[in-house]
Amino acid sequence: xxxxxxxxxxxxxxxxxxxxxxxxxxxxxxxxxxxxxxxxxxxxxxxxxxxxxxxxxxxxxxxxxxxxxxxxxxxxxxxxxxxxxxxxxxxxxxxxxxxxxxxxxxxxxxxxxxxxxxxxxxxxxxxx
Amino acid sequence: xxxxxxxxxxxxxxxxxxxxxxxxxxxxxxxxxxxxxxxxxxxxxxxxxxxxxxxxxxxxxxxxxxxxxxxxxxxxxxxxxxxxxxxxxxxxxxxxxxxxxxxxxxxxxxxxxxxxxxxxxxxxxxxxxxxxxxxxxxxxxxxxxxxxxxxxxxxxxxxxxxxxxxxxxxxxxxxxxxxxxxxxxxxxxxxxxxxxxxxxxxxxxxxxxxxxxxxxxxxxxxxxxxxxxxxxxxxxxxxxxxxxxxxxxxxxxxxxxxxxxxxxxxxxxxxxxxxxxxxxxxxxxxxxxxxxxxxxxxxxxxxxxxxxxxxxxxxxxxxxxxxxxxxxxxxxxxxxxxxxxxxxxxxxxxxxxxxxxxxxxxxxxxxxxxxxxxxxxxxxxxxxxxxxxxxxxxxxxxxxxxxxxxxxxxxxxxxxx
Numbered sequence: 001x002x003x004x005x006x007x008x009x010x011x012x013x014x015x016x017x018x019x020x021x022x023x024x025x026x027x028x029x030x031x032x033x034x035x036x037x038x039x040x041x042x043x044x045x046x047x048x049x050x051x052x053x054x055x056x057x058x059x060x061x062x063x064x065x066x067x068x069x070x071x072x073x074x075x076x077x078x079x080x081x082x083x084x085x086x087x088x089x090x091x092x093x094x095x096x097x098x099x100x101x102x103x104x105x106x107x108x109x110x111x112x113x114x115x116x117x118x119x120x121x122x123x124x125x126x127x128x
Numbered sequence: 129x130x131x132x133x134x135x136x137x138x139x140x141x142x143x144x145x146x147x148x149x150x151x152x153x154x155x156x157x158x159x160x161x162x163x164x165x166x167x168x169x170x171x172x173x174x175x176x177x178x179x180x181x182x183x184x185x186x187x188x189x190x191x192x193x194x195x196x197x198x199x200x201x202x203x204x205x206x207x208x209x210x211x212x213x214x215x216x217x218x219x220x221x222x223x224x225x226x227x228x229x230x231x232x233x234x235x236x237x238x239x240x241x242x243x244x245x246x247x248x249x250x251x252x253x254x255x256x257x258x259x260x261x262x263x264x265x266x267x268x269x270x271x272x273x274x275x276x277x278x279x280x281x282x283x284x285x286x287x288x289x290x291x292x293x294x295x296x297x298x299x300x301x302x303x304x305x306x307x308x309x310x311x312x313x314x315x316x317x318x319x320x321x322x323x324x325x326x327x328x329x330x331x332x333x334x335x336x337x338x339x340x341x342x343x344x345x346x347x348x349x350x351x352x353x354x355x356x357x358x359x360x361x362x363x364x365x366x367x368x369x370x371x372x373x374x375x376x377x378x379x380x381x382x383x384x385x386x387x388x389x390x391x392x393x394x395x396x397x398x399x400x401x402x403x404x405x406x407x408x409x410x411x412x413x414x415x416x417x418x419x420x421x422x423x424x425x426x427x428x429x430x431x432x433x434x435x436x437x438x439x440x441x442x443x444x445x446x447x448x449x450x451x452x453x454x455x456x457x458x459x460x461x462x463x464x465x466x467x468x469x470x471x472x473x474x475x476x477x478x479x480x481x482x483x484x485x486x487x488x489x490x491x492x493x494x495x496x497x498x499x500x501x502x503x504x505x506x507x508x509x510x511x512x513x514x515x516x517x518x519x520x521x522x523x524x525x526x527x528x529x530x531x532x533x534x535x536x537x538x539x540x541x542x543x544x545x
Contacts, residue, residue, distance in 0.1 A: 018191025049191070052204060080269035081207065087266060088258075095266065 002034035003090045003116055015089060019049050036118045040109050050082040064106025092116055132312045133545055135387040136227025136375030137485045138219035142178030142368045142472050151489045155518050157500045159471045161351040161366055166333055173340055175349040177331055178368030178473025185211035188254045205287055208270040210248030212328040213283050215371035223373035227387055231288055238321040240293030242311040243280035244303035244477045250334035251275040280326055292320050300532030305480025308540055309396035311376055321381040327481030331369025344443055356501035357440035357467035358447050358509050365441040368473030372482035389545040391488040397421025401535025408446050408531060412453025415537040419457045422539035431461035434523030435496045437487045439531045440467035441474045451509040462513040470500035480530035487526040487542045494522035
């Protein structure tokens with residue numbers, strides 16, 4: 001059992017209507033294997049969708065240290081929006097005061113891993 | 129006092145998403161009302177509506193909305209919009225382009241925004257339901273912005289970078305007519321050089337079906353019989369949604385910029401019935417006074433009016449009251465009277481702006497839309513000149529009426545420049 005096992009592929013596709021195919025694939029891959037790396041891929045896909053167009057830095061490569069605000073231009077409302085989507089997708093409660101503490105990509109990944117009972121892989125990079 | 133010109137129009141309506149298509153539909157009495165089945169598998173009491181062709185705005189997340197070719201909105205703008213807000217964004221850009229403006233022109237501090245919608249009951253319902261599921265612990269962070277009355281002002285002011293006036297109007301089906309009136313006053317008083325006026329409304333179960341609970345909606349399944357203003361057999365209104373936008377500019381601004389001078393908003397009047405929360409005054413007292421005040425404001429005699437673009441929604445009480453008000457104001461002079469809601473359906477807060485924009489098309493292109501779906505004129509309307517066919521006749525002056533809950537009544541007077 002994992003966080004997505006109670007949802008059908010069709011229902012997940014419905015929840016992700018309008019999202020890029022790569023994000024949908026990343027989320028669906030979690031149904032097969034619920035690992036920190038795959039969670040990270042899905043998280044980055046969702047986050048990418050909510051990023052403002054005019055980010056302050058190239059979005060082609062990010063790391064755990066990438067700062068959501070200064071580097072990616074994510075304001076608190078945008079982060080809350082992305083977190084709410086992850087909350088609904090993963091059926092994991094993410095409280096507003098928790099996202100308020102999140103400042104980096106790695107911190108968001110860690111928060112999700114902790115809530116889902118996964119141990120995050122340390123220092124992983126990733127692409128958006 | 130500054131004159132007020134209409135220099136741009138935008139339409140996302142059941143009868144078309146551009147000026148040319150809309151004008152043809154009005155002239156040819158081509159209806160946008162079609163069978164409506166937004167919840168397949170259920171049996172809704174309401175069978176027809178004035179739908180937006182090519183749009184699917186039913187998904188809870190705007191990311192899932194479908195737009196027709198040529199209508200695209202970026203995600204950053206979409207994220208806090210209700211369905212009708214998306215229509216409004218598209219119509220605003222259309223109107224700005226038709227006025228020869230670009231969005232950056234709206235940032236000059238002399239451009240204001242006046243919007244009207246009832247908010248989005250659908251988005252509010254979706255967001256509150258989702259929040260309730262969490263025990264009221266968590267909710268969509270943009271749920272308020274996308275749903276409450278005022279959502280249009282919030283979204284469009286930010287989207288356009290409005291630095292002048294920014295206000296919303298809520299008087300139900302008179303809302304966007306009120307917005308036009310107050311926007312015109314802002315220009316006449318020299319407070320603004322330009323006003324963008326927006327009327328918009330959702331069309332979905334959450335917006336329309338509550339009116340069924342009031343007994344206000346027609347249950348006819350035949351689109352040709354559902355919305356039949358001024359007909360003896362009318363049984364209620366037919367819903368529609370979308371957006372209409374008018375760009376108002378002062379005469380001096382229009383001259384300086386060489387803006388298209390589509391029509392003049394020569395005056396307006398408002399008067400309330402002071403009687404009921406929902407029903408109109410039985411003799412149309414408030415509406416009659418609103419029309420007289422509008423004519424006085426415009427400096428025009430009743431016998432100069434060529435067409436009354438009536439509010440008539442096809443409800444038994446409303447059409448009767450308006451017919452009596454028209455008899456009282458115009459007496460022996462008989463301007464042509466028709467209601468375009470037979471073609472579009474009734475757009476609630478959208479109606480006033482949409483119909484004012486239709487009136488501009490009639491002035492510009494030289495026609496008076498016939499009264500579609502009229503078989504037998506209601507008793508109180510006998511003696512009014514209600515043409516069944518469109519007349520190839522250029523009206524010189526149009527009075528466009530709007531009435532809303534609480535007995536609010538507005539009349540706008542539009543003329544050639």
